[in-house]
Amino acid sequence: MPNDAIPPCQCTFLRHLASDPESNIRYDPRLNEYHIVGSHSLTMIYHCPFCGGRAPKSLRSFMFEYLSDTERQRLEHLVSGLDSLEAIQSKLGPPTFDLDPGKPHANEATDEREAESDPFYRILTYEALSDSADLTVQVRRSGEVICIIHAKPHRQAARTTDPASNSALPTTQTPSASAGAPR
Ligand SMILES: [Zn+2]
Numbered sequence: 001m002p003n004d005a006i007p008p009c010q011c012t013f014l015r016h017l018a019s020d021p022e023s024n025i026r027y028d029p030r031l032n033e034y035h036i037v038g039s040h041s042l043t044m045i046y047h048c049p050f051c052g053g054r055a056p057k058s059l060r061s062f063m064f065e066y067l068s069d070t071e072r073q074r075l076e077h078l079v080s081g082l083d084s085l086e087a088i089q090s091k092l093g094p095p096t097f098d099l100d101p102g103k104p105h106a107n108e109a110t111d112e113r114e115a116e117s118d119p120f121y122r123i124l125t126y127e128a129l130s131d132s133a134d135l136t137v138q139v140r141r142s143g144e145v146i147c148i149i150h151a152k153p154h155r156q157a158a159r160t161t162d163p164a165s166n167s168a169l170p171t172t173q174t175p176s177a178s179a180g181a182p183r
Pocket of ligand 1: 009010011012013014048050051052053165
């Protein structure tokens with residue numbers, strides 16, 4: 001957690017890193033947060049690694065419901081060990097939203113390239129599991145599933161935000177379960 005007793009970062013180290021396309025540090029202007037981008041996760045940066053100063057004040061609490069550790073753990077437990085789409089649907093039932101692009105055309109030369117650039121073949125969203133969090137299930141073409149638990153957009157914010165842009169809200173929480181070994 002950020003230590004409010006520490007003065008804000010005065011150097012430009014984080015800003016500099018975030019503007020470097022080779023670095024895995026990114027700035028999210030909507031949340032006013034810096035993140036370390038991993039292959040399946042985003043980790044929030046609370047303090048500047050160079051000067052030790054506090055990172056800018058996050059706007060997250062204005063945009064998202066509060067997700068307690070207890071509730072996060074309950075949801076993590078719920079999806080623990082679910083390593084296929086079938087297992088998830090059998091345990092959780094039908095999702096609130098199911099973004100299914102359909103079967104790819106087998107005879108198109110671009111298929112392989114598309115599979116690489118679009119690794120998530122199908123995305124399921126469960127909104128009814130919790131009052132404070134939603135679950136997103138990303139299904140790769142390989143069959144691997146990745147469960148991401150993230151705080152719900154604030155009801156106030158959701159009302160004043162264009163619904164079409166809600167789906168673009170970043171999933172800034174660490175994935176709960178990376179079920180299924182990469183093949
Ligand atoms: Zn600094």
